[in-house]
Amino acid sequence: ATIRRTEPTAGSGDSARRFGTQRVLVEPDAASGVAVMKFKNPPVNSLSLELLTEFIISLEKLENDKTFRGVILTSDCPRVFSAGLDLTEMCGKNPAHYAEYWKAVQELWLRLYLSNLVLIAAINGACPAGGCLISLTCDYRILADNPKYLIGLNETLLGIVAPFWFKDTLVNTIGHRASEQALQLGLLFLPAEALQVGLVDQVVPEDQVLSTALSVMARWMAIPDHARQLTKNMMRKTTVDRLVKQRDADIQNFVSFISRDSIQKSLQMYLEKLKQKKG
Numbered sequence: 001a002t003i004r005r006t007e008p009t010a011g012s013g014d015s016a017r018r019f020g021t022q023r024v025l026v027e028p029d030a031a032s033g034v035a036v037m038k039f040k041n042p043p044v045n046s047l048s049l050e051l052l053t054e055f056i057i058s059l060e061k062l063e064n065d066k067t068f069r070g071v072i073l074t075s076d077c078p079r080v081f082s083a084g085l086d087l088t089e090m091c092g093k094n095p096a097h098y099a100e101y102w103k104a105v106q107e108l109w110l111r112l113y114l115s116n117l118v119l120i121a122a123i124n125g126a127c128p129a130g131g132c133l134i135s136l137t138c139d140y141r142i143l144a145d146n147p148k149y150l151i152g153l154n155e156t157l158l159g160i161v162a163p164f165w166f167k168d169t170l171v172n173t174i175g176h177r178a179s180e181q182a183l184q185l186g187l188l189f190l191p192a193e194a195l196q197v198g199l200v201d202q203v204v205p206e207d208q209v210l211s212t213a214l215s216v217m218a219r220w221m222a223i224p225d226h227a228r229q230l231t232k233n234m235m236r237k238t239t240v241d242r243l244v245k246q247r248d249a250d251i252q253n254f255v256s257f258i259s260r261d262s263i264q265k266s267l268q269m270y271l272e273k274l275k276q277k278k279g
């Protein structure tokens with residue numbers, strides 16, 4: 001994927017020169033040190049290998065540019081933050097592809113979870129499974145108050161299982177008992193429920209998600225970076241190290257699990273159900 005610069009937005013000067021890739025738009029504001037990263041993989045921002053790769057490239061570019069201290073993650077697709085991992089990447093393919101795909105999923109989580117940037121999820125749409133995982137890697141989550149925008153790790157509803165590092169991320173956010181129930185039942189929470197269980201930090205009217213994210217960002221960026229980053233690292237490094245220590249085993253585990261006939265059948269049936277839903 002190549003990073004492309006696009007024309008500055010009207011009346012904004014150089015600090016808003018947008019850049020990004022085909023599936024990830026980046027709207028940087030050098031003056032404030034905040035960039036907005038928008039997933040743009042219609043129709044539902046499914047986390048394809050290309051989107052994962054482009055996301056990692058764009059995130060790395062922002063992390064390497066000391067101008068930026070905070071990133072807001074949001075969606076350019078209406079009604080959906082992200083539909084989660086791209087199911088077509090996990091069925092009907094070969095073990096080598098599954099391994100490559102899973103390595104990219106691990107990489108995205110590792111980069112986000114320990115990022116030195118302040119990361120705020122401006123959740124402006126449905127946020128199941130992998131989409132929910134991305135929001136959980138952030139420091140703060142704001143969800144639009146729309147009953148259609150459900151959020152949760154619903155993997156069991158597809159007949160699959162969220163791996164231990166998905167589980168750990170949820171436990172670190174909403175606690176063990178709430179996670180145990182949410183993961184086993186594949187719960188998708190309404191905004192008010194998500195707020196109540198602590199899955200999100202704020203629920204606001206849809207047209208206030210981004211502005212709220214910007215004001216929360218200002219509060220987090222008022223903290224000296226070094227102290228905040230060391231504290232974030234202290235809170236999260238044990239969780240990250242659990243995956244780092246067994247990345248290859250985790251990939252092999254994923255490949256053998258996803259290659260099972262029963263799992264392939266579940267995923268195919270689930271994809272068919274999604275397509276029938278429209279019919």
Ligand SMILES: CCCCC/C=C/CCCC/C=C/C(=O)SCCNC(=O)CCNC(=O)[C@H](O)C(C)(C)COP(=O)(O)OP(=O)(O)OC[C@H]1O[C@@H](n2cnc3c(N)ncnc32)[C@H](O)[C@@H]1OP(=O)(O)O
Pocket residue numbers: 043044046047079080082083084085086087088126128129130131154155158160161162163253254257258271274275277278
């Ligand atoms: C102990 C061992 C563990 C080992 C590890 C093994 C584990 C496996 C991995 C576990 C982690 C998995 C994480 C995931 O993220 S799995 C994906 C789960 N995602 C979902 O369940 C969401 C599915 N999608 C929806 O619910 C809806 O699409 C929506 C997001 C609510 C949006 O609804 P709507 O606006 O009505 O759009 P449509 O449903 O009509 O969808 C539009 C088209 O997009 C296709 N689609 C939707 N989601 C996905 C997806 N995740 N991947 C690929 N494609 C997707 C859908 O089929 C439609 O396609 P069409 O236009 O061709 O019909």
